[in-house]
Amino acid sequence: MPKVLKEKILRSEALARSIYRMTVESEYISQTARPGQFVNLKCSDGIEPVLRRPISICRVNREQKTFELVFQVRGRGTELLSRKKAGDSVDILGPLGNPFEISAHYKKIAVVGGGIGIFPLLFILDEYGKHREDNLKAFDLSAFIGFRDKDSIVLKDEFEKACDTCRISTEDGSAGCRGFVTGLLEEELSRKHYDIIYTCGPTAMMKKVAETAGLYKVPCQVSLEQRMGCGIGACLVCACKTKYGDGWEYSHVCKDGPVFWCDRVIFDEQVEDFG
Amino acid sequence: MKGIDLKVSIGALKLKNPVIAASGTFGFGREYSEFIDLNRLGGISVKGLTLAPRQGNKPPRIAETPAGILNSVGLQNPGVHAFLRDELPFLKQYNTAVIANIAGNTIEEYCEMAELLSASDIDAVELNVSCPNVKQGGVSFGNTAAGVSEIVGRVRPCCKKTMIVKLTPNVTDIKEIAAAAEASGADAISLINTLLGMAIDIHRRKPVLANNTGGLSGPAVKPVALRMVYEAANTVKIPVIGMGGITCGEDAVEFLLAGASAVMVGTANFTNPHACMDVLKGIENYLKMYNNHCIYDIIGKLVVNQ
Ligand SMILES: Cc1cc2nc3c(=O)[nH]c(=O)nc-3n(C[C@H](O)[C@H](O)[C@H](O)COP(=O)(O)OP(=O)(O)OC[C@H]3O[C@@H](n4cnc5c(N)ncnc54)[C@H](O)[C@@H]3O)c2cc1C
Ligand SMILES: Cc1cc2nc3c(=O)[nH]c(=O)nc-3n(C[C@H](O)[C@H](O)[C@H](O)COP(=O)(O)O)c2cc1C
Numbered sequence: 230m231p232k233v234l235k236e237k238i239l240r241s242e243a244l245a246r247s248i249y250r251m252t253v254e255s256e257y258i259s260q261t262a263r264p265g266q267f268v269n270l271k272c273s274d275g276i277e278p279v280l281r282r283p284i285s286i287c288r289v290n291r292e293q294k295t296f297e298l299v300f301q302v303r304g305r306g307t308e309l310l311s312r313k314k315a316g317d318s319v320d321i322l323g324p325l326g327n328p329f330e331i332s333a334h335y336k337k338i339a340v341v342g343g344g345i346g347i348f349p350l351l352f353i354l355d356e357y358g359k360h361r362e363d364n365l366k367a368f369d370l371s372a373f374i375g376f377r378d379k380d381s382i383v384l385k386d387e388f389e390k391a392c393d394t395c396r397i398s399t400e401d402g403s404a405g406c407r408g409f410v411t412g413l414l415e416e417e418l419s420r421k422h423y424d425i426i427y428t429c430g431p432t433a434m435m436k437k438v439a440e441t442a443g444l445y446k447v448p449c450q451v452s453l454e455q456r457m458g459c460g461i462g463a464c465l466v467c468a469c470k471t472k473y474g475d476g477w478e479y480s481h482v483c484k485d486g487p488v489f490w491c492d493r494v495i496f497d498e499q500v501e502d503f504g
Numbered sequence: 505m506k507g508i509d510l511k512v513s514i515g516a517l518k519l520k521n522p523v524i525a526a527s528g529t530f531g532f533g534r535e536y537s538e539f540i541d542l543n544r545l546g547g548i549s550v551k552g553l554t555l556a557p558r559q560g561n562k563p564p565r566i567a568e569t570p571a572g573i574l575n576s577v578g579l580q581n582p583g584v585h586a587f588l589r590d591e592l593p594f595l596k597q598y599n600t601a602v603i604a605n606i607a608g609n610t611i612e613e614y615c616e617m618a619e620l621l622s623a624s625d626i627d628a629v630e631l632n633v634s635c636p637n638v639k640q641g642g643v644s645f646g647n648t649a650a651g652v653s654e655i656v657g658r659v660r661p662c663c664k665k666t667m668i669v670k671l672t673p674n675v676t677d678i679k680e681i682a683a684a685a686e687a688s689g690a691d692a693i694s695l696i697n698t699l700l701g702m703a704i705d706i707h708r709r710k711p712v713l714a715n716n717t718g719g720l721s722g723p724a725v726k727p728v729a730l731r732m733v734y735e736a737a738n739t740v741k742i743p744v745i746g747m748g749g750i751t752c753g754e755d756a757v758e759f760l761l762a763g764a765s766a767v768m769v770g771t772a773n774f775t776n777p778h779a780c781m782d783v784l785k786g787i788e789n790y791l792k793m794y795n796n797h798c799i800y801d802i803i804g805k806l807v808v809n810q
């Protein structure tokens with residue numbers, strides 16, 4: 230159940246050009262949040278900006294009762310968030326949305342992300358990592374993460390530590406493989422079987438990942454983004470097109486998602502790409 | 505609430521206090537029941553209902569503007585039948601007034617919904633007259649006094665419940681519109697609905713909303729809303745429900761002083777899921793501060809400059 234919480238920021242640091250990581254102390258979020266869920270943050274104490282900003286939960290530390298958010302400065306809201314410092318408090322509504330389906334039935338796991346979409350994937354790897362400690366051989370975790378160029382690479386070490394295989398692509402080839410991360414995934418799927426694929430990132434990327442997963446008959450979950458109002462399913466602004474019977478309907482990203490099985494999502498009108 | 509009488513009357517409908525959740529911002533109450541005790545609300549105006557289910561507009565449906573938001577949800581809702589079957593039983597568990605906000609494309613649709621709802625357990629009907637009248641070239645019913653007279657006059661005989669008419673602010677003279685609603689049989693009026701607005705993404709050279717335009721709400725509209733509520737309250741004798749940009753008790757008190765018998769809280773719920781409760785507490789604190797024992801000690805008690 231989501232709550233409105235006033236929590237303390239323990240750390241705030243720049244990870245790369247315009248990318249920040251905020252570590253927040255929160256007993257409630259750290260104990261209850263699941264991978265794929267997000268929080269809705271108030272960016273200031275005043276009435277401006279009016280809306281909260283949705284940010285995915287990147288990681289939790291249940292022992293230390295903390296969680297991490299990683300975000301890119303895009304506009305006024307994220308700019309205000311980036312200026313918050315250790316010791317400041319932050320008004321959080323969360324945890325929100327439906328998590329990724331994490332199951333010990335899945336042994337060979339791939340996460341595929343691009344840009345700011347990579348952050349929630351770390352939480353998935355952490356969850357499987359816990360299973361892996363008990364039963365080391367059974368699990369095989371792979372991450373495929375894409376960036377624009379060398380300078381926009383973030384959390385590389387964290388990803389490498391959290392999985393068995395981590396492959397990176399950059400659009401300009403300045404690091405890792407040149408091209409899109411979907412290319413890496415196609416190459417990998419042509420020679421190796423996966424039980425499940427989780428993806429988050431630009432719409433065009435997720436669409437391609439979903440198609441590729443379909444081709445190889447691998448179940449796949451996507452995490453969608455949409456502009457939000459309430460974040461809890463009351464205002465109906467965060468619509469996304471999903472299959473319904475033989476037709477379609479508008480579901481809502483905050484309440485029905487943000488995570489969907491990819492074969493439910495209709496990507497044709499999957500709106501503006503924020504990237 | 506010891507010693508302070510917060511009860512207000514909206515026609516035959518008695519509310520335990522003047523704070524109502526505004527239509528379209530509170531769903532059917534379920535989501536916010538996780539944050540606040542719905543029993544403590546004066547009432548809930550549910551998401552705008554239509555006769556048949558509606559999918560609503562294409563996304564993006566929301567844009568943020570200075571101190572406000574633009575929305576173009578396009579009345580996505582499960583339809584009045586599904587409301588009565590799936591949502592009303594949930595709301596009736598609570599001791600709060602349930603106001604069914606209705607919208608239609610023809611007067612016949614409004615009448616049919618009013619009849620259905622009159623036979624149900626709801627407490628009041630709120631007629632959203634901001635919708636385009638498809639039989640009149642798509643001009644909104646609420647845009648002219650004649651349009652308001654016609655729709656209110658024709659729905660009135662079909663509606664056995666307290667009938668609130670929700671006015672659009674996108675008009676030249678709100679006084680004339682308010683008077684038309686009263687003369688045609690409204691038990692109360694509520695205002696303001698959203699102000700028609702627009703936001704443009706200059707980098708893409710496109711409107712932010714897929715629908716191009718949308719309705720403005722939130723703190724940005726409060727001064728306009730207040731002026732309109734003041735004008736309407738000074739024109740009609742029926743109760744006026746005020747809204748537009750209310751985020752705290754002080755905001756609500758402004759509307760009450762201007763002549764509103766109750767207030768609705770909309771956009772503020774998004775920022776603060778406890779907004780309705782904070783508004784209620786703020787009103788009580790104000791009454792205590794001035795040693796007023798009854799909400800009617802402040803309703804319409806504005807002293808205007810001569
Ligand atoms: C479920 C979900 C999870 C997200 N997780 C992350 C994350 O982990 N890290 C990260 O950097 N970003 C994430 N985003 C995107 C992030 O919410 C936006 O970048 C942010 O809201 C931009 O706000 P702004 O004020 O800086 O930008 P502005 O462009 O000034 O914002 C204007 C309005 O548009 C909305 N908006 C703009 N871009 C987006 C977007 N991409 N998605 C949704 N709303 C948007 C804002 O919330 C605001 O209401 C997530 C979005 C969603 C929906
Ligand atoms: C997302 C959203 C949806 C709305 N839907 C409806 C609706 O279905 N029917 C209606 O009469 N008003 C609707 N409104 C208008 C509000 O009820 C209210 O009149 C307006 O937002 C002004 O109040 P506020 O500034 O407190 O939000 C909606 C407003 C918003 C923001």
Ligand code: FES
Nearest residue numbers: 458459460465483
């Ligand atoms: S943001 Fe309000 S329903 Fe999703």
